[in-house]
Amino acid sequence: MLINRLFSILSCDTPAADVVTFKVKLNPDFAIYEGHFPSNPITPGVCLVQLCCELSETFYERPLRITKAKNIKFTKLLKPHEYPIVDCQLSFEASNGLLLVKSTIFCEDVQFCKMNLELNDIGNE
Secondary structure (H helix, E strand, O other): OOEOOOEEEEEEEEEEOOEEEEEEEEOOOOOHHHHOOOOOOOOOHHHHHHHHHHHHHHHHOOOEEEEEEEEEEEOOOOOOOOOOEEEEEEEEEEEOOEEEEEEEEEEOOEEEEEEEEEEEEHHHO
């Protein structure tokens, strides 16, 4: 779990029934940045994928597992000292027992990544 370690949730806004935007604060002192990279910390892409999964779990209040990640596009390096607070917009669709999530992580007009995730409710496995 990265929540409350790599990042913390500052706010949650639901502009539509199937869309949510979280404002999250990155923790530049988190241990992952010591190896990625000590003099120029960059948030690893796999952590951004996990961040979106954990935000989905928070919104749905149940444990979820990534079954598929596709169309992942990293467009700019997310440096926690340069961009300590980012927005994560998630849109959801249920399909065949899975939760399909389209995610975008950005700060104002700067986009860091987009991805599509398929999540499964761990209780349904």
